[in-house]
């Protein structure tokens with residue numbers, strides 16, 4: 277369970293709910309930068325009443341991985357055929373939880389990664405209109421009689437797994453047609469939901485492919501779309517106003533336009549929840565919940581989200597547009613530059629809306645999580661997979677808040693602005709010190725801060741003045 281999960285638990289503990297942030301589509305060690313993203317094209321025929329998915333999809337623009345690759349697909353999909361540019365290929369398979377790992381071969385040799393591969397397959401999935409299913413989670417292909425929900429983690433589409441670098445190429449540009457005769461609305465992450473029964477979806481931006489379709493409606497607002505949320509217009513407008521407020525706050529501080537519409541998706545989980553329980557996940561730019569309707573998170577009197585931690589949660593997710601998408605870090609401080617920056621910005625956005633008390637509360641909560649547990653100074657990281665959740669979500673943002681106290685808000689924003697301008701840099705400690713310098717922070721002040729805060733391994737001591 278990561279810290280964001282804990283935070284989310286805290287948010288919904290107000291209503292005894294549970295939820296989780298899954299940042300895998302944004303920040304996991306498995307994602308790749310844009311230039312390496314493959315493309316997927318083809319057609320799906322989906323029958324909601326029967327629970328069947330029939331797919332014929334072709335992956336192209338695949339990186340050269342020699343034989344160090346697998347093809348991952350949900351274990352409920354039966355492959356009719358697999359072919360590369362030379363013709364049909366055979367394959368071995370190995371079960372891996374909810375997915376199967378396929379390894380194609382030809383003439384008794386494992387295949388060197390092809391540039392294109394086409395896979396035709398059919399899957400059938402149970403429809404839960406009762407209480408027979410005990411658990412719902414992000415990798416399930418979930419049908420509840422009204423909607424079908426399948427995320428990138430379910431591997432409803434074939435995903436290349438790079439075995440050498442332990443990463444899945446789950447973000448793809450796409451051109452996919454869907455035929456679903458019993459669907460009112462169809463949505464693929466990264467485009468606007470469209471009316472059924474037949475729709476085509478295209479994106480040149482690589483996305484983690486969340487699929488959500490069925491008998492539901494879309495409500496459109498300037499900054500957000502709501503899917504299946506059945507929001508009262510005024511409540512939805514207030515919600516959207518909060519979201520556009522966060523976007524504007526970021527645009528003004530970071531100087532980069534926020535070019536992303538956020539999609540809020542509500543679905544009925546295939547697990548029974550109590551009246552005050554909920555569960556959520558994020559496949560950016562979609563934020564999905566089950567159990568707790570978005571409409572209940574707005575205070576009708578003020579038109580605001582009814583708790584600053586909830587606001588902060590959305591602000592954190594929205595900040596990933598910048599840190600994780602505009603800037604895709606790739607080196608030792610990768611997780612600091614994705615999660616700690618997003619968390620710092622969410623604290624600032626919440627402060628703008630709810631006042632200093634929200635920041636004090638966040639600092640206290642984060643300090644409490646760290647306690648006196650030893651931390652590794654940022655300068656000592658040698659591996660981008662080394663940073664744990666407490667470090668990314670609590671220590672990292674506290675470092676930025678402590679720096680802000682020392683040099684002022686404006687210089688920290690300048691650092692973040694410079695980060696966004698330096699897209700091709702290695703996100704390591706040298707880069708960190710470069711953006712410190714470029715932000716106009718005098719060397720003497722930085723050295724003092726480095727000695728007293730950065731190199732202090734006891735967080736209670738490092739943040740004693742915060």
Ligand SMILES: [Zn+2]
Pocket residue numbers: 280299303592593596614615618
């Ligand atoms: Zn995050």
